[in-house]
Amino acid sequence: MSLNLRTHYTSQIDPEAMNGAEVTLAGWVYEVRDLGGICFVVLRDREGRAQVTLVKKRTDPELLENARKLVRESVITVTATVKAEAKAPGGYELIPKEIRLLNEAESPLPMDTTGKVEAELDTRLDSRFMDLRRDRTTAIFKIRHETLQAVRKYLSDNGFIDVTSPKVVATATEGGTSLFPITYFDREAFLNQSPQLFKQILMSGGLDRVFEIGPIFRAEEHDTRKHLNEATSIDIEASFCDHFDVMSILENMIAYVYAHVKEHAARSLEALGIDLQVPAVPFPKITYDEALEIVNAHGEETLKWGDDLSTLSEHTIGAHVFKEMGVSHYFIIDWPTDIKPFYAMPYEDRSEFSKSFDMMHRTMELSSGAQRIHIHDMLKKRIESQGLDPEGFDFYLKAFRYGMPPHAGWGVGCERLVMTMLGVENIRDVVLFPRDRRRLSP
RNA sequence: GUCCGAAUAGUGUAGUGGCCUAUCAUGAAGCCCUGUCGAGGCUUCGACCCGGGUUCGAAUCCCGGUUCGGGCGCCA
Numbered sequence: 001m002s003l004n005l006r007t008h009y010t011s012q013i014d015p016e017a018m019n020g021a022e023v024t025l026a027g028w029v030y031e032v033r034d035l036g037g038i039c040f041v042v043l044r045d046r047e048g049r050a051q052v053t054l055v056k057k058r059t060d061p062e063l064l065e066n067a068r069k070l071v072r073e074s075v076i077t078v079t080a081t082v083k084a085e086a087k088a089p090g091g092y093e094l095i096p097k098e099i100r101l102l103n104e105a106e107s108p109l110p111m112d113t114t115g116k117v118e119a120e121l122d123t124r125l126d127s128r129f130m131d132l133r134r135d136r137t138t139a140i141f142k143i144r145h146e147t148l149q150a151v152r153k154y155l156s157d158n159g160f161i162d163v164t165s166p167k168v169v170a171t172a173t174e175g176g177t178s179l180f181p182i183t184y185f186d187r188e189a190f191l192n193q194s195p196q197l198f199k200q201i202l203m204s205g206g207l208d209r210v211f212e213i214g215p216i217f218r219a220e221e222h223d224t225r226k227h228l229n230e231a232t233s234i235d236i237e238a239s240f241c242d243h244f245d246v247m248s249i250l251e252n253m254i255a256y257v258y259a260h261v262k263e264h265a266a267r268s269l270e271a272l273g274i275d276l277q278v279p280a281v282p283f284p285k286i287t288y289d290e291a292l293e294i295v296n297a298h299g300e301e302t303l304k305w306g307d308d309l310s311t312l313s314e315h316t317i318g319a320h321v322f323k324e325m326g327v328s329h330y331f332i333i334d335w336p337t338d339i340k341p342f343y344a345m346p347y348e349d350r351s352e353f354s355k356s357f358d359m360m361h362r363t364m365e366l367s368s369g370a371q372r373i374h375i376h377d378m379l380k381k382r383i384e385s386q387g388l389d390p391e392g393f394d395f396y397l398k399a400f401r402y403g404m405p406p407h408a409g410w411g412v413g414c415e416r417l418v419m420t421m422l423g424v425e426n427i428r429d430v431v432l433f434p435r436d437r438r439r440l441s442p
Numbered sequence: 443g444u445c446c447g448a449a450u451a452g453u454g455u456a457g458u459g460g461c462c463u464a465u466c467a468u469g470a471a472g473c474c475c476u477g478u479c480g481a482g483g484c485u486u487c488g489a490c491c492c493g494g495g496u497u498c499g500a501a502u503c504c505c506g507g508u509u510c511g512g513g514c515g516c517c518a
Contacts, residue, residue, distance in 0.1 A: 037476035108452040
């Protein structure tokens with residue numbers, strides 16, 4: 001016996017073609033409107049809503065009585081006849097034969113699902129299961145799905161192999177961020193901050209082009225709208241490429257993702273009231289030095305060569321680029337070697353600059369990448385000069401001693417990609433169960 | 443970590459020392475209503491974050507705590 005209770009989603013009912021057909025829908029009670037002589041029950045499923053109409057004179061009294069008593073957000077199935085009806089939302093209504101109550105919801109609900117009363121993000125996250133029943137929230141996660149589908153499609157079509165690297169690691173942080181320590185049997189281990197080291201090792205393995213979409217962990221006590229302690233990273237690494245090659249892959253992928261979402265998530269975009277504009281490629285490239293000039297010319301703060309860009313300066317540059325060139329996405333290239341990770345390749349003729357880049361949205365950084373150092377001794381030296389212990393990197397450095405091709409890559413924050421695409425202001429909005437400095441549950 | 447702000451029914455809010463027996467919406471319970479689509483009408487229910495203090499009197503002012511929001515910092 002099967003528990004396949006549903007014959008159709010609400011969106012699969014064609015009023016004309018299916019007029020008179022019997023269907024069974026499964027979902028939640030969105031609303032009951034009892035007008036006395038006529039009663040409407042609105043069923044909601046993932047794809048939309050359907051109106052069940054019960055006319056007093058023509059409905060079995062017990063069926064009507066049970067329908068009137070339905071508690072909002074309870075789970076029901078409705079077996080009914082489809083009736084094309086211009087007066088009904090969606091152009092059809094359902095004349096029920098049977099309404100089965102599968103699971104009654106408690107009352108009152110922890111939050112409103114109809115959009116009449118907005119709930120704060122914190123309230124919504126505490127009751128995420130209920131929040132997901134709202135159109136807007138469902139739309140965000142459908143778009144996130146289409147985003148990742150597009151990323152996989154684009155990268156696969158361009159010769160990238162989907163890989164999975166370990167999230168539990170012994171040591172060897174890339175520096176900078178701190179890691180979450182965990183217990184691995186009787187040893188100390190950590191949750192990995194990024195697949196960086198492993199995807200590089202795969203270049204030595206000859207996989208040539210790889211990508212990974214997976215979780216990354218950062219034990220930083222940041223407290224902003226654009227940081228998470230557990231995030232999703234979209235990473236690539238490609239052999240026989242320099243930074244310009246992978247920038248090209250990145251910008252084309254972003255444009256592809258936007259176009260894909262526009263086409264495949266049109267209803268979700270509409271639910272969010274978004275008219276998505278696909279960014280034009282190539283994205284403009286400005287150098288780090290030019291970025292500094294922009295910041296210093298605007299006078300709100302003064303940066304000197306070698307400084308990293310502050311939040312304020314990112315906004316200054318983003319606003320400037322948007323005003324001058326009318327684009328939201330751009331690259332900042334040629335960063336000082338010393339403020340980029342040890343594996344970024346310096347230019348041969350000016351080693352204080354590296355073959356590195358950040359890909360920016362006008363509101364925040366979306367990606368960073370570089371051509372990597374593929375020369376063992378140079379890499380080891382860079383590790384040492386950044387104050388790290390090369391011994392912890394043995395497993396990584398070993399891969400550079402037996403034939404490592406030149407390579408380049410980048411990582412994009414999936415959440416930031418989605419939030420900038422949708423104009424969502426808080427990164428937690430695009431994560432089902434966000435992990436931030438304070439939130440560990442649900 | 444730091445600066446600023448907030449905390450009132452299930453949810454979202456009004457409120458600036460007495461007019462608060464606390465506003466409104468939504469919701470819930472009940473009743474009326476045959477085309478609702480944020481249905482409408484009537485009745486009822488439901489709240490001042492915790493601890494101290496000031497005051498004749500505190501939702502309101504002060505102190506501490508907790509939690510939340512925003513800015514910055516930290517952050518390949």
